[in-house]
Amino acid sequence: MTELRRVQVGGDSPYEVLIGRSLLNNVASSLSDKTKKVLIVHPVALSQSAEALREELIGAGFEAILAGVPDTEEAKRVEVAAFCWQVLGQADFTRTDAIIGFGGGSTTDLAGFVAATWLRGVDVVQIPTTVLAMVDAAVGGKTAINTAEGKNLVGVFHSPRAVLVDLDTLATLPRNEVLAGFAEIAKCGFIADTRILEIIESDIAAATNTDSSEFFELVERSIAIKAKVVSADFKESGLREILNYGHTLGHAIEHNERYQWRHGAAIAVGMMFVAELARLAGRLDDAAVERHRSIFKLIGLPTTYPAREFEKLLAAMQRDKKSRYGVLRFVVLDGIAKPTIMQAPTTEMLHAAYQEIAE
Numbered sequence: 001m002t003e004l005r006r007v008q009v010g011g012d013s014p015y016e017v018l019i020g021r022s023l024l025n026n027v028a029s030s031l032s033d034k035t036k037k038v039l040i041v042h043p044v045a046l047s048q049s050a051e052a053l054r055e056e057l058i059g060a061g062f063e064a065i066l067a068g069v070p071d072t073e074e075a076k077r078v079e080v081a082a083f084c085w086q087v088l089g090q091a092d093f094t095r096t097d098a099i100i101g102f103g104g105g106s107t108t109d110l111a112g113f114v115a116a117t118w119l120r121g122v123d124v125v126q127i128p129t130t131v132l133a134m135v136d137a138a139v140g141g142k143t144a145i146n147t148a149e150g151k152n153l154v155g156v157f158h159s160p161r162a163v164l165v166d167l168d169t170l171a172t173l174p175r176n177e178v179l180a181g182f183a184e185i186a187k188c189g190f191i192a193d194t195r196i197l198e199i200i201e202s203d204i205a206a207a208t209n210t211d212s213s214e215f216f217e218l219v220e221r222s223i224a225i226k227a228k229v230v231s232a233d234f235k236e237s238g239l240r241e242i243l244n245y246g247h248t249l250g251h252a253i254e255h256n257e258r259y260q261w262r263h264g265a266a267i268a269v270g271m272m273f274v275a276e277l278a279r280l281a282g283r284l285d286d287a288a289v290e291r292h293r294s295i296f297k298l299i300g301l302p303t304t305y306p307a308r309e310f311e312k313l314l315a316a317m318q319r320d321k322k323s324r325y326g327v328l329r330f331v332v333l334d335g336i337a338k339p340t341i342m343q344a345p346t347t348e349m350l351h352a353a354y355q356e357i358a359e
Helices: 044-059 078-090 105-120 131-137 175-191 194-202 213-232 239-244 247-256 263-280 286-299 307-318 347-355
Strands: 005-009 015-020 037-043 063-069 098-103 123-128 142-147 150-157 162-166 329-333 339-343
Touching (some): 005 213, 037 044, 175 213, 175 286, 194 213, 239 247, 247 307, 263 347
Parallel strands (some): 098 123
Antiparallel strands (some): 005 015
């Protein structure tokens, strides 16, 4: 019997995350009995799989339509959202109809945003097909698109109706994409669950093998952490900020690279930066900082960025949505699994921390 795990996400609009294999047969049952029409938002690269999903939904009695969108961050543009709205309008989608996000984190972000804004909110079922989307983007109800000024600056909170984490969809995922997704898994270890770090450190080959029991445990543990945090603080008024560990500089790097860097690579550098920042502030000891570097090296993720880019990154961070009244805020650690907030570090301190990761 195929192993199946369920993680509950609480709050005002509770839902369930199913984790297992061969879960695409559960899609129809995850939709409301009032739903008649379904829009499947998917990257063009997954057109064949999306068509198979569409045929299954048609067989279950739904009218299913496909919307192929660009892969990666190119999907998270207002022009692509407008294309999806056009499809919904031309097909006469009502408030009882639904959207399915079938793809990586950019696709699930886009699908969630479109669902949140169409008729002020329709159901969305997320089916993540990358490690990053499974442990982060598809869970939690944060939806957003990018602008020329920065990442995720336009968005809305909108809980999915359900999330189906089908590990079989990772079978064709390139190895570098699997490893990039491990940045968010490691993040969960650093902010909340040291067992995650121990699994990675003890056998990196098993940890990153998507067919292994170790990988299954890492995905489940990471989702459970996010579910716990989101259940307590859906709209990021407090606790949920810890999920942004490494993301302030990471998002600035993504913007600086015109989104040609993978999210996980940028976030890894971002976590090294805040680890060094915490060390300079006397919050984090040398061993904890070096543990960051060692784990990212094991995974194969970068830990440095060019020294000449500091001023550009500082300007991008100052536009980041996590700032308050123009004051920069960083999630840092007082120790492994002891996250806290550092407010308004000086430019001199930021520059000094950056020099520790500069190349």
